[in-house]
Amino acid sequence: MPEPVVLCFSGGKDCLMALHDVQKRDDREVIALLTTVTDAYDRVSMHGVRRSLLQKQAKSLGIPLREVSIAPQSSNVDYEAAMGKVFDDFHRQGIREIVFGDIFLEDLKEYRDAHLARHGLTGHYPLWLRDSRELVEEFLSLGFRAITVCVDPTQLSPSFVGREIDRTFLADLPDGGDPCGENGEFHTFVFDGPDFAFPIGFSVGETVQRDSFFFCDLISDNKSLKPSLQPAERS
Numbered sequence: 286m287p288e289p290v291v292l293c294f295s296g297g298k299d300c301l302m303a304l305h306d307v308q309k310r311d312d313r314e315v316i317a318l319l320t321t322v323t324d325a326y327d328r329v330s331m332h333g334v335r336r337s338l339l340q341k342q343a344k345s346l347g348i349p350l351r352e353v354s355i356a357p358q359s360s361n362v363d364y365e366a367a368m369g370k371v372f373d374d375f376h377r378q379g380i381r382e383i384v385f386g387d388i389f390l391e392d393l394k395e396y397r398d399a400h401l402a403r404h405g406l407t408g409h410y411p412l413w414l415r416d417s418r419e420l421v422e423e424f425l426s427l428g429f430r431a432i433t434v435c436v437d438p439t440q441l442s443p444s445f446v447g448r449e450i451d452r453t454f455l456a457d458l459p460d461g462g463d464p465c466g467e468n469g470e471f472h473t474f475v476f477d478g479p480d481f482a483f484p485i486g487f488s489v490g491e492t493v494q495r496d497s498f499f500f501c502d503l504i505s506d507n508k509s510l511k512p513s514l515q516p517a518e519r520s
Contacts, residue, residue: 288313288382289313289316289380290315290316290382290383290384290409291351291382292304292307292315292317292319292383293386295331296320296329296334296474297473297474297475298431298465298473299386299387299420299465300385300386301424301431301475301478302423303384303385303386304346305427305478305479305480307411313409317348317351318343318349318351319351320339321353321355321368322353323354323357324354324356325356331435331472332472332474333434333495334503336352337505338474338485338503341486341505342485344482345482345483346480346481354367368400369403369404375406376404381406382408383409384408385397387410388412388413388414388420389417394410417467421455421465425450429477429479430476430478431449431473431475432449432489433449433501434447435471435472437469437497440469441462441471442459443494445457445458446500446501486505487503487506488504489501489504490502
């Protein structure tokens, strides 16, 4: 019997690649997706993706979604307390491992492991120390599709926000930019791929600057399963 595990899920490409890696093996089964949502905005924390699109992702992947609500500008203490309650709940259900899509940030991995240990859990990192370029090439070769939803302008031009991740995007990255955005250059929303039962329909809304980041708003499209990468029509 595979071990039941929970995937820390942002809706971006790295966590989808981590999920894909787990699902192609026989030793673990992802029984839930765990996502932090900023309650006042009704959006995925940091990525800024609407909650409705997050829920469509989970439905298409066929995996239950567990949302952790936090307030805007929450401190790290608040975040750890909210996550800790959920970790304890999963521990009571027999879960002992949380899966992450981290690639090479050692300090972040150490932080996660220390937090998990306080709740009797350990981390599993299927992408750990993979080459970023090879990983994103595999992502594209497998047929995953993603769009950038958040860009850090101190590391990358705001013109990259709202672009689909493809080989042209990768070729346009500046020297030193990580192809997976592992240093926080950009964050993504995955809308189609081999693990989805159906693609996630959306239209591209306006780009806004908030908290020193540039965000591209994605508007859920209930009429079509085909995403539109053109600007959404305004009434």
